[in-house]
Amino acid sequence: MNPFVSASWLHGRDGVAVVDVRDAWEYDSIGHVPGAVNVPFDRFRSDEGEAGKLPPRKDWEALLSESGVATDAEIVAYDDTQGVFAARFVVTALLLGHDPKKVHLLDGDFSSWQRDHETTTETVDPTPTEYESDPDAETPLVDFETVQGLLPAAEAGDVTLVDTREDWEFAEGHLPGAVQLDWREVVDEETRGLKPEDELRDLLEGRGIVPEKRTVLYCNTARRVSHTYLVLRELGYERVELYEGSLTEWRERGGELASE
Structure with missing residues (x-):
């Protein structure tokens, strides 16, 4: 398991589902990693769900499906708060059964990408998938x-x-x-x-x-x-x-x- 990846690791890598968990206004006006979909923190947070604050499994599956994330996708999530909100996305994915080898946090948050690589304000229109979590996966x-x-x-x-x-x-x-x-x-x-x-x-x-x-x-x-x-x-x-x-x-x- 390698939870943290660098901006250089992500740059030019094809087939990665990049998830921006900042608020929509930040994603739209400040810019984002090209190809990243916006999934704000509040959308995967639940006061009542599985195991405390996790979202209900069906809601999580629907969210990732509409965001264009495939069941077997390699995922990289980021925020602009040193990774604490994006980490919650990564851990939610892990706890609900995504392959631990395929879900990562961008080390250095959005700023690490912004310093050396191109950003965009173009909104991504993802192609929906049929994401399926794994209810039988072992969790910590x-x-x-x-x-x-x-x-x-x-x-x-x-x-x-x-x-x-x-x-x-x-x-x-x-x-x-x-x-x-x-x-x-x-x-x-x-x-x-x-x-x-x-x-x-x-x-x-x-x-x-x-x-x-x-x-x-x-x-x-x-x-x-x-x-x-x-x-x-x-x-x-x-x-x-x-x-x-x-x-x-x-x-x-x-x-x-x-x-x-």
Whole structure:
């Protein structure tokens, strides 16, 4: 699995379904990658759906079908916010069964393309497909009960619970035993892409987030956690899971919180 691809990797590559998840006005007026279809973030977000904030499967299939994305397509998604919204699109595709080898995030967001390659304001009129997700695909999701059962192991240091929110959010309340890693810490502010691999590994190991341990990620509504999940997979972490309900569900169900 190689979740992140560069603008140079994408440039000139045929047969890739490029998805721009920015708002429609940005896509239309600022410009976009030639051939990219516009699928704004709100269109694949659901307050009530499968596993918390995922859209219902039938809605996801309809959305990709009308966007011209084939079931076996190689997909690259991007935004202009360092990848956090596009990461949610990528992870949604993964969780609903798209081939993990064929769905990617553009490293460095739209700006990485804009710096070196041509953009356009021409709207793409995609040819509809009949996209089919895979309901039997294995996913890295864990539920409330699973996370609740992992708390003793997390507090003992045997499992790593990672809170991907900001410092102040973590201080106000987090899962017992969790470590904090703001998702933005892995991003280079200048390039808007990932920091060098050695810096990332040092950062993660310094927080106790190591490949050998089972790692469970959460935030508030599973957007920020999506980016961190892709980063860990890019670095070869195999034992990474997502608590999709995150703290929104945790609080609603009366889960225990720690604060500091």
